[in-house]
Amino acid sequence: MWDSCFTELKLDYEATKNLGIGDVVMSDEISAGGDIWRIRCYPHGLKQADKGVYLSIFLRFLGKSTRNVTAIFDTFLMNRDGTPSLIHSYHCVKVFPPNGCCSWGYPQFVKRSDLESDYVTDGQVRIMCGVIVFSPENVDNPITVPPSDMSEHFGCLLDHHTDSSSDVSFSIAGETFPAHRAVLAARSLVFRAQLFGPMADAKMPCITLHDIQPSTFKILLRFMYTDALPRDVEDLDKSCSSTVELLQNLLAAADMYHLDRLKLLCAAKLWACVSAETVATMLCCAETHGCQELKTRCLDFFVVDENFKVAVLTEGYFRLMQSCPSVIDEIRARVQTKPR
Numbered sequence: 001m002w003d004s005c006f007t008e009l010k011l012d013y014e015a016t017k018n019l020g021i022g023d024v025v026m027s028d029e030i031s032a033g034g035d036i037w038r039i040r041c042y043p044h045g046l047k048q049a050d051k052g053v054y055l056s057i058f059l060r061f062l063g064k065s066t067r068n069v070t071a072i073f074d075t076f077l078m079n080r081d082g083t084p085s086l087i088h089s090y091h092c093v094k095v096f097p098p099n100g101c102c103s104w105g106y107p108q109f110v111k112r113s114d115l116e117s118d119y120v121t122d123g124q125v126r127i128m129c130g131v132i133v134f135s136p137e138n139v140d141n142p143i144t145v146p147p148s149d150m151s152e153h154f155g156c157l158l159d160h161h162t163d164s165s166s167d168v169s170f171s172i173a174g175e176t177f178p179a180h181r182a183v184l185a186a187r188s189l190v191f192r193a194q195l196f197g198p199m200a201d202a203k204m205p206c207i208t209l210h211d212i213q214p215s216t217f218k219i220l221l222r223f224m225y226t227d228a229l230p231r232d233v234e235d236l237d238k239s240c241s242s243t244v245e246l247l248q249n250l251l252a253a254a255d256m257y258h259l260d261r262l263k264l265l266c267a268a269k270l271w272a273c274v275s276a277e278t279v280a281t282m283l284c285c286a287e288t289h290g291c292q293e294l295k296t297r298c299l300d301f302f303v304v305d306e307n308f309k310v311a312v313l314t315e316g317y318f319r320l321m322q323s324c325p326s327v328i329d330e331i332r333a334r335v336q337t338k339p340r
Contacts, residue, residue, distance in 0.1 A: 033133025035063030058105030
């Protein structure tokens with residue numbers, strides 16, 4: 001059994017500037033799993049060694065339970081457009097000991113400079129926090145409910161299709177990919193219009209696609225059935241140029257078919273691959289395919305002096321100048337307004 005509670009911290013960003021290291025902002029007491037909890041936020045961090053660079057956030061256990069309490073602490077920032085941040089999002093599992101107060105969390109949750117540049121909206125920073133508590137109550141109940149295996153079943157539907165079960169296929173560069181219209185339509189508005197709308201494709205048993213590679217479509221198709229990236233993609237070497245190219249192609253495909261979650265998954269993985277040598281190429285990809293989250297992070301990275309000196313000499317920068325002149329204007333504006 002489990003119980004959960006979510007709360008939102010709203011920080012007045014200007015007011016936090018008057019606080020010092022170790023000064024705390026606390027949530028109201030919240031209840032989950034029969035115990036009491038509180039979120040403790042340190043806008044200038046908890047440790048003197050961090051010099052006030054980071055905001056820290058912790059979950060504090062206030063219960064008097066005589067048993068160990070297993071809890072999941074989820075916390076993430078809210079972007080300016082009201083969507084959850086994938087970059088500043090953390091998830092941990094902690095066993096809290098009984099008969100005592102203890103805390104668990106993230107001393108370096110987010111840099112204050114990132115808060116100001118990316119997250120302050122109407123003077124406020126919004127932080128969502130969730131506590132999920134697993135309770136040993138009803139352990140004597142002989143009926144155990146297993147976790148959801150829906151994604152596995154849909155994955156098997158894709159892997160073990162038969163000619164009679166699939167009702168559409170896609171032809172890409174000589175390769176054929178059988179699929180199911182209802183699944184694709186449920187996952188993508190673009191596919192819904194293509195497969196059930198007035199377009200000619202709606203009546204075709206096999207549709208030829210030209211603007212996507214077979215390897216990219218294979219990953220995209222599996223994501224649509226399982227809502228996850230294949231394990232071999234998760235394990236790719238982030239330093240390899242072919243990995244970056246694959247993720248860029250996948251982000252472009254996700255944008256094409258309006259798969260926003262896949263788009264952000266790719267953006268988060270591409271951000272992990274960013275270097276001074278690749279940031280211009282990443283910026284071009286983010287701008288071309290409307291990924292503001294990746295674009296903002298790359299712009300911040302680009303204008304750091306040591307990165308800028310390398311990035312402007314790369315081939316990717318020259319391509320960026322040709323294809324995305326507006327981004328060059330943004331870079332120039334940021335460099336000119338930087339404090340000296």
